[in-house]
Amino acid sequence: LAAASGRRDLAGLRVVVTAGGTREPLDPVRFLGNRSSGKQGVAIAEAARARGAEVTLIAANLEVADPGGCDIRRVSTALELQDAVTDAAREADVVVMAAAVADYRPADVSESKLKKDASDSGLTLELVRNPDILAGLGHAPHDGTLLVGFAAETEPDDEALLALGRAKREAKGADLLVVNRVGWHEGFATDENAVVVIGRDGEIVTRAHGTKTSVAHDILDVVVSMATTTAV
Ligand code: CTP
Numbered sequence: 001l002a003a004a005s006g007r008r009d010l011a012g013l014r015v016v017v018t019a020g021g022t023r024e025p026l027d028p029v030r031f032l033g034n035r036s037s038g039k040q041g042v043a044i045a046e047a048a049r050a051r052g053a054e055v056t057l058i059a060a061n062l063e064v065a066d067p068g069g070c071d072i073r074r075v076s077t078a079l080e081l082q083d084a085v086t087d088a089a090r091e092a093d094v095v096v097m098a099a100a101v102a103d104y105r106p107a108d109v110s111e112s113k114l115k116k117d118a119s120d121s122g123l124t125l126e127l128v129r130n131p132d133i134l135a136g137l138g139h140a141p142h143d144g145t146l147l148v149g150f151a152a153e154t155e156p157d158d159e160a161l162l163a164l165g166r167a168k169r170e171a172k173g174a175d176l177l178v179v180n181r182v183g184w185h186e187g188f189a190t191d192e193n194a195v196v197v198i199g200r201d202g203e204i205v206t207r208a209h210g211t212k213t214s215v216a217h218d219i220l221d222v223v224v225s226m227a228t229t230t231a232v
């Protein structure tokens with residue numbers, strides 16, 4: 001591991017990482033959320049710090065401890081995350097969007113706790129789309145900022161998974177896309193991960209598996225090679 005060897009190959013780079021899962025409130029006591037623990041994003045922030053980067057962590061409802069040595073900005077909803085990352089990205093050399101951002105939020109947030117009605121048999125929620133934050137960054141001019149997205153997919157077939165990843169990278173305008181298979185028993189809250197990293201031509205840049213820390217270092221190895229070849 002780079003950290004173990006004391007390599008400081010990210011020294012002088014400003015790295016912004018989003019981690020965790022957003023929560024979209026319904027009322028003062030309820031939200032729509034997702035199962036992201038923040039482990040992989042926090043591991044990337046920690047690894048980048050260990051390799052000498054100046055790290056800003058945009059933390060959405062983490063279920064893991066804060067990493068040391070990072071500037072931490074706490075957010076909860078997708079809109080808050082958008083504000084925080086858009087602001088931090090202006091000064092960043094690398095932006096890693098590891099957070100699981102809610103695609104939709106409740107159209108209305110009730111100021112008081114929603115009450116059941118004795119006669120109702122169910123409840124239909126109206127949701128509206130959240131902005132696609134990564135696509136927003138990817139489609140704006142971002143010369144000098146390497147943009148790394150993630151993709152969470154349940155697709156079991158390897159080729160089909162790659163095809164989804166390639167399409168997603170293209171749609172988002174990300175420089176790299178880390179494809180992550182997720183499921184009832186995979187991806188979330190575990191200490192291990194397996195990913196495929198896709199580059200700008202849809203090529204497989206690297207495959208990584210192991211602890212989330214070791215996967216973090218493998219992703220950063222690609223970032224370092226791109227940062228030095230494109231003079232970020
Ligand atoms: N993302 C984002 N803003 C959103 C939704 C996702 O910035 N509103 C980012 C995530 O942080 C991740 C990437 O986009 O880096 C892919 O997220 P994912 O949920 O896998 O893809 P989506 O584009 O939302 O497509 P879908 O959920 O329909 O598969």
Ligand code: CA
Pocket residue numbers: 101102103
């Ligand atoms: Ca999504």
